[in-house]
Amino acid sequence: GAVVSQHPSRVICKSGTSVKIECRSLDFQATTMFWYRQFPKQSLMLMATSNEGSKATYEQGVEKDKFLINHASLTLSTLTVTSAHPEDSSFYICSAPRSSGTQETQYFGPGTRLLVL
Amino acid sequence: SQQGEEDPQALSIQEGENATMNCSYKTSINNLQWYRQNSGRGLVHLILIRSNEREKHSGRLRVTLDTSKKSSSLLITASRAADTASYFCATDAGGSYIPTFGRGTSLIVHP
Numbered sequence: 111g112a113v114v115s116q117h118p119s120r121v122i123c124k125s126g127t128s129v130k131i132e133c134r135s136l137d138f139q140a141t142t143m144f145w146y147r148q149f150p151k152q153s154l155m156l157m158a159t160s161n162e163g164s165k166a167t168y169e170q171g172v173e174k175d176k177f178l179i180n181h182a183s184l185t186l187s188t189l190t191v192t193s194a195h196p197e198d199s200s201f202y203i204c205s206a207p208r209s210s211g212t213q214e215t216q217y218f219g220p221g222t223r224l225l226v227l
Numbered sequence: 228s229q230q231g232e233e234d235p236q237a238l239s240i241q242e243g244e245n246a247t248m249n250c251s252y253k254t255s256i257n258n259l260q261w262y263r264q265n266s267g268r269g270l271v272h273l274i275l276i277r278s279n280e281r282e283k284h285s286g287r288l289r290v291t292l293d294t295s296k297k298s299s300s301l302l303i304t305a306s307r308a309a310d311t312a313s314y315f316c317a318t319d320a321g322g323s324y325i326p327t328f329g330r331g332t333s334l335i336v337h338p
Contacts, residue, residue, distance in 0.1 A: 116269070144325060153315065154270070154328045203269055207324060213275065214324050216260070216317075220269035 114206050116219035123194055124227055131189045131222045133204030139184035140206035148201040160187040194226045233316055233332040241337050246303040248332040250316030257319050260326055261301050264313045308338040
């Protein structure tokens, strides 16, 4: 079963509005979560690392004021796309690492498809 | 950051045939992972292979890793129509365990 959930799965909004996407680890705690963005037929590009209790770490070229990240608890990270524009339309995926012994596996959420009109 | 590159970009086969996808990367890695993504969906983790491993199996999946060539292959045997998806390799290196993804191989299995 799913170990990382995202909500909503799909959102359509008007240009200029803000959209919040939630990422939850369902049966484990994640002090770190990752947010990716994927354009059609493209790879996943890491946007930022969400850190519980501290500021997120953004990848080069990602505007932190545009993509607000809050890691409110050990099981929840939120990504808010502020003043969304059509070019922000994309598939947003979060992941959370889960350790099992010496192995760490990234579990990905089902993704959120954002369409900005 | 480094990025895995999958080859081929697209693969179309008949059900029952084997599908082989390759991944090349640029620098030394800790681990290499293969993921599957159905259209418009999230990623499903398939296999993780460590840098000191050469081959791993999981059901109909077989992954090889050649660190001297900086490449990996994913073999799906006796493919099924339900295997139709995009397959990505992801590598992590150094002190970071954040996977970096390639562009993926789009696999279509015709029934």
